Structures are given as C-alpha cells and as structure tokens.
Amino acid sequence: MIYLDYAATTPMCKEAVAAYAEAATVYFGNESSLHDVGTTARKLLTLCRRELALMINGEAEGVYFTSGGTEANVLAVRSLIAAHRRKGTHLITTEIEHASLHHLFKQLEAEGYKVTYLPVDRYGRIRLTDLERAVTPETILASIQHANSEIGTIQPLADIGRLLRARGVLFHSDCVQTFAKIQLDVKAMAIDSLSISAHKVYGPKGVGAVYIDPRRHWKPVFPGATHESGFRPGTVNVPGIAAFLTAAKRLYERMESEQLRFEQLRSRLLDAIAAKRLPVAVEGHRDARLAHIVGLSVNGLEGQFVMLECNRAGIAISTGSACQVGLQAPSRTMIAVGKTPEEARQFIRVSFGTATTEADIDRFVSVLERLVSAGKGANQG
Template structure:
C-alpha cells in the first residue's frame, strides 16, 4: 500500500529508532534520581533540550517535554492563564483549531471564560481585521494554529504575535504541523508558547514538547509535580525525547530541500487531476500553503467512500484529522470555511512524506480519476 497520510503520523526513522533502543537500554535511569545512572539520563535529557532549543532558536529554559502535541496545547494554555499579562477572562481562538485546543477551551468556558471563535476566509486564513476587532480590554489569550492539519494553510503568526504584543496579550500557537516542515526559527521566539510532536517528524509516538517563554512566571496545573520543573507529572520519557531529538536533527537541515520536493509532488497531483477538475474543489491559500498537505472535495461523492475505494486500490488517504475520525458531524475546518454539511462530507486529505515519489503521486491521481469516472458513470475528459 502507498501511504498518503503523513499529516496524521509518520514512520519512525531507522536512526531515530536506533537512538531510542540505545537510550532505553543504556540510559534507563529516572532522570530525577540522584545516583549516577539517573545523572546520566538527566545529562542526556538536558543535551536534547539544548539541541532542540538551538534548532528552533529559543531559550532552552523554556522548553519542556510532554507526551505529545495535545498535552502540550493543554499545558501551554493553562500555564499562560496562570500568569496573565492583565486581568480578564476573554480568549480568542479559531474555529478550525485542533481538538485538543477546543477541549481545553471548553473546560475554561465552564469556568467562566468567554471564548470568541474566528472562522476562516475562503482562502483558509484568519482575517486579521476580524481578529483585531474581536480583541477586548479583558482579552488575555489568543491561540491560533500555525499550519492547519487538514488543508495545510499557513497562518500569519508573525503578524498575530505583533498584534498580541501591542495589546499585551499572551499568544499560543500549535506548531505541530509546521515543526520540522518549514523554518520556524524566526517565529518561535515571538510567541508566548508553542507546541510540537515527535511522531509528525519521523520520531516516536507518545512524546512531544512545549515552549513557554521563560520570562512568564507560570504556575503548574498539576499539584506536587517534580518533573520538568513541575509542568507535568510522571517520569520523563528520556528514550522518546532522545529519539525525537535525533529525528529533528535529521529533518531540520533538509527543510528547504524537502519543501521544494513537496511543491513538485503537489504540482504533479494537481495536474493528474485535471481530467476531473470540474468536480474537484481545492482548499488552499496561495502564497501561504504547506505543499505537503492537499485538502479537497469531489462534488457528489462522500469523502469516506473515496477513502475506502482508495484503500481498496492500495492507497492510504484520509478524510481529515485523525483526531476527528469517528465523528458524525463535519470537521471544524469545514465549519471554519463555512462549507455546507453536505459538501463538508465530501472532503478528503492527501499528505506527502519525504519518501513519496512522483510515480506514487501519478498512480494516486490515476486512481482518483478512475474512481470519479466509475462513480459518475460518464466519460472523464
């Protein structure tokens, strides 16, 4: 089967897997233990912290390791709200944010916070004018995802960060889909916090991280925790952190080269779908698009049916974020784009990885054209 669901997860890099095994067998001590074996684990952990901080151009003292992007999003929001820049209980976010963000915000809503959710423009981008208009004197937090996981649009994080600084507001951004895929070294220092995950960059599952500006005197959400400066409870997954760091060291130097590879793959797929262009709608933002993610709908054909047909033919695609699978309602991204429920159910996502080839893409394009031709019962020109 040819895999086209890299936005959901990636296979672990062989070198990163080797690092995991080595760390798990040779650096197995609890990094908080005071004996030498624990000290060796702690030294490895701190080396990884410094390496990752250098890769993204942030202060290592603000970098913490977690179980993944979802936990990072939750902990970042709670940390920022524990040390607001001003009094207030108003938060601004996007309709299309990851489910972990919505989960955290729903909890806060029950605690008395007011949440303003911003839709997308037709381009899949947040309207900055509407964002500014939504800001109130009591707005204490804005949380906007950097790259959307379903359609790959890239939000203007630098501009949003500037607005937040002007208005004295904390700014959290979910960097899970952009980390290791585009250069974030100039953006990372400008936000109050950001999240990332290991399994999106050919690292292991169950490990990720969060950066919180060290100048923020946050308070821990979980009481009595001693790991990661009290940010979270539980023994640190040192082998996972080491493996994720190895994966990052491998992927970061080739970001530019890989990006251009994805541009070529995207162009090839769009051209391959020309015979069915009258039925296809692409969701993308010109000039602000991660090329490795293609979100589209085929008019008149439910996305789940297309996905199952592709699976039967040997292609793994998806109908959106893996965190939304099983939901009966349309995805939040489609709601953010204000697409009708019927059209939203026609959505599919195709995402590339570094091993995806032009030949793979052309085969998928041919398969999709064939599926539409058979379903429509007409000749596809």
C-alpha cells in the first residue's frame, strides 16, 4: 500500500519504538512517587519537557503533557478562559479550525460565551482587519490554527500574535500540523498557548502537549488534579512522552531538508497534473502553505469515490480531516473558502511523509488519470 495520508497520522519511527521500549522497561515508575524509581522517571520527564521547550523557544515550566492534540486544545482553552472570565465572555476563532476546537467553541456558546467565527478568503487565510474589528473590551482569548489540516494554508501567526497582545487578548494556536515541520517560536509569534500531538511527528498515538506561557495565569479544568502541576489528572505516560520527544527531535533536526524534499514532490505532483491536463484544481494558498499537504478538487468526481478507488489501487489518500470522516456534511474548510456543497464533495487530500517517493507520486497521478478518463467516458455515454 502506498501511504499518502501523513496529515492524518504517521507510523512510529523505529527510534521512537526503541525509546518507548527502553522507557517502559527502565523508567516505568510513577513520576509522582517519592521513591528512587519514581525519581528516575521524573528526571526523564523533566528532560523531555526541556527538549520540547527548546524546539519552540519556550520555557520548560510552560510544558504540560496530555493524551493528544484534542485534549491539549480543550484543556488549554478552558484553563485560560476560566482564569480570565472576569474580563468578559467574548471569544474569537475561525471557521476552519480542527473539529476538536470547533466543537469546543460550540459547547462554550451553549455555556454562555459569545463566539466570533472569523471568515477566511478563498485561500483559507483570515484577514487581519476582520480580527481587529472582532476584538472587544470583553474579548478573553482568540484561537487561530497555525496551518489547516486539509489544504495546508498557514496563518500569519506573528502578525496575529502582535495584534492580539497589543489589545490584551490571549492567543492560543493549534500547531498540531506544523510542529517539527516548520519553525515555531512562541516568543517571536507572541503565542500564549499552543497544542501539539505526537502521532503527527512519527511518535505514538495518545500523547500530546500544551505550552502555556508561564507568565499567563490559568485555572485547572479538574480541581484537585495533582499531575502535570495540576493541569490534568492521571498518571503521566512517561514511556509515550519519551517516544514522542525522540521522534520529534529526529524530525526537527531534518526539518529543512525534509521540507525541501516535500516541495520537490509537490512540484512533481502538480506538474504531472498540469501536463496531463487533468480537471484538478489545487486548493489553499499558493505560497503560505505546508509543502507536504496538497488539497485537490477533482472536477466531476466525488472525493469519496476517488478515495475508495485509490484504495482499491493500493493507495491511501483522504477526503479531508480524519476527525470528520463519516459525517454527511461536506468539509467546513471547503465551504468556508467559498465552495458549494457539491464542489466541496469533490475534495481530496494527499499528504507526504518520510517514506514518500517520486514513484509513489507517479503511481497516484496514473490512477487519478484513469479515474478521470473513466468519468469522462461515463458522462459521454
């Protein structure tokens, strides 16, 4: 099977598997225990916290490990707004956030918060003027993703961060798709809080992290919790965290070379589509986007059909975010960028990873060409 769905999840790298096995065997203690076995586990956890902070130019005391990106998003937003509720009840987000945040903000509306959902342009970018107009004296926090998981469009976090900080609004960003792919700098970007996930960077599933600027006050979502400085309950997954940081460091150290390789693969894919004159449009921003995520609209064919036919041909792609699979409604991102529901259902996503080759790209284009030709024949018949 040719795997072209790395934006959904990645396989654990062998180094992460080895790190997990060693940590589970040697550092198996509960890091909260006061005996030597617990102390050993705590020292490893402290090292992991420092390593993660270095990768985002943050402080180790601001790192809190979680069970994944979804929990990271929910706990970060809830813990920050709970601590600043006295300021007001207004929140800001975008129309194209990950499902975990979209559903959270809908829930917060039901709880009495007022939420502004910023629109995006046809390329999936917010307008800074819209953000500026949305801020009110009662605005507590804005949550704006770093990059969209379906079309790869990158938001201008530094500009957003400066705008929000100047107005005293907390800034959270879902950085699950960008961590260890492009450089993150919480200080330069004026980010107060961000979320990341291990399984997007060749680490284990069920592990993630939140970074909260130590200067920002937060209130525990679970009162009485003792783990992770009270940020969340439950015994800390030290082996999973060790595997997470092992994988993340490995990817981080190869970040520039991998991004260059992804740009080459992307060019090969788009050049082949153009050369064969396939009725396929590239979605997302031309320049401000992740190299390894390619959103495509196949005119005349439903994305679900293309995905299933690719699967039959031994190629794994997707029709968007894995967290939205099975829903009847078309992609929120596609609707937000101006597509009709019918057009939105023609969307597919191809995403590259460390094992992706030029031959994989050529095989995918060949299958896509066959499907398009078959679709033309059926329409003419």
